[in-house]
Amino acid sequence: MLKKLTLTLTVLLCIAGSIQSAPLPAPQLAERYEISQLAAFTYVLNDWQDSNYTGRGYNIGCVMLSGQCDTDRVVWADKNSVNVMRNSTQHGEVRCMQNYTNYWDTKVSPPPKTNKPYFGDATIFTTLEPCAQCSGMMTMLRIRNTVYGQTDPNFGKALERLALNSTALGAPPAGYPPYPWTVTSTLSPSIYAQQLDQGYTDYVNSKPSSTAITAYLTTPQAKAIFQNASKDFNSYNVKYPENQQFYDDAVNIVNNGDPSAIVLSAAPDTDSY
Numbered sequence: 017m018l019k020k021l022t023l024t025l026t027v028l029l030c031i032a033g034s035i036q037s038a039p040l041p042a043p044q045l046a047e048r049y050e051i052s053q054l055a056a057f058t059y060v061l062n063d064w065q066d067s068n069y070t071g072r073g074y075n076i077g078c079v080m081l082s083g084q085c086d087t088d089r090v091v092w093a094d095k096n097s098v099n100v101m102r103n104s105t106q107h108g109e110v111r112c113m114q115n116y117t118n119y120w121d122t123k124v125s126p127p128p129k130t131n132k133p134y135f136g137d138a139t140i141f142t143t144l145e146p147c148a149q150c151s152g153m154m155t156m157l158r159i160r161n162t163v164y165g166q167t168d169p170n171f172g173k174a175l176e177r178l179a180l181n182s183t184a185l186g187a188p189p190a191g192y193p194p195y196p197w198t199v200t201s202t203l204s205p206s207i208y209a210q211q212l213d214q215g216y217t218d219y220v221n222s223k224p225s226s227t228a229i230t231a232y233l234t235t236p237q238a239k240a241i242f243q244n245a246s247k248d249f250n251s252y253n254v255k256y257p258e259n260q261q262f263y264d265d266a267v268n269i270v271n272n273g274d275p276s277a278i279v280l281s282a283a284p285d286t287d288s289y
């Protein structure tokens with residue numbers, strides 16, 4: 017009887033969750049942003065690389081939500097693997113979108129004719145502002161939002177450039193309309209994002225042999241910031257009970273690498289490339 021009641025309750029909660037239409041109040045939404053960003057930092061710290069020249073790749077990674085923060089949850093995590101794959105395209109965000117696709121292609125039968133139904137209005141929380149390559153893939157997959165935990169002064173602002181409307185300068189090649197699809201890209205409000213931005217500025221000012229942001233991301237100073245973020249994540253107590261499941265799902269993906277609890281939010285398979 018108790019089991020039946022629990023099952024009924026679970027079903028009702030699932031239904032309630034899936035038809036949640038009222039926007040999540042701002043404080044609750046802000047907490048989900050913080051949890052997601054801390055999750056991305058933790059995922060990278062869990063496989064920290066002390067050198068850029070050996071091992072997996074750079075200390076950059078991301079988590080992805082199947083939709084928006086107020087209705088969906090963390091469903092995947094991935095990290096930069098350029099060394100181990102011997103392939104400079106293997107950035108965290110590209111691997112995230114590709115490996116999530118591969119995962120569902122083994123689960124969905126028959127597979128949809130494109131992978132777009134796997135993404136919906138997905139949100140990516142990445143540790144470093146996305147490059148042009150990852151921004152291009154996000155754009156073509158119609159990712160809705162990207163939030164990043166550190167500004168990249170050299171390779172960032174790719175999504176903003178795609179969204180830029182410079183038609184006021186005249187017809188091409190003087191000016192161009194925005195790319196037909198755009199992805200919102202914002203710096204995380206997390207304190208650790210501020211610390212990483214300041215840390216990289218200080219690092220460049222110290223005139224190191226390499227000013228590359230990936231070199232900064234192997235320093236003990238950068239690692240300490242990731243460690244503090246990870247400590248926050250692993251000991252996190254949610255302020256709002258409605259965010260407990262959101263946090264538990266993020267922990268499950270980031271620390272256990274277990275996507276088995278995720279549910280595909282099926283979308284109409286009407287788009288084509």
Ligand SMILES: [Zn+2]
Nearest residue numbers: 107146147150
């Ligand atoms: Zn990239």
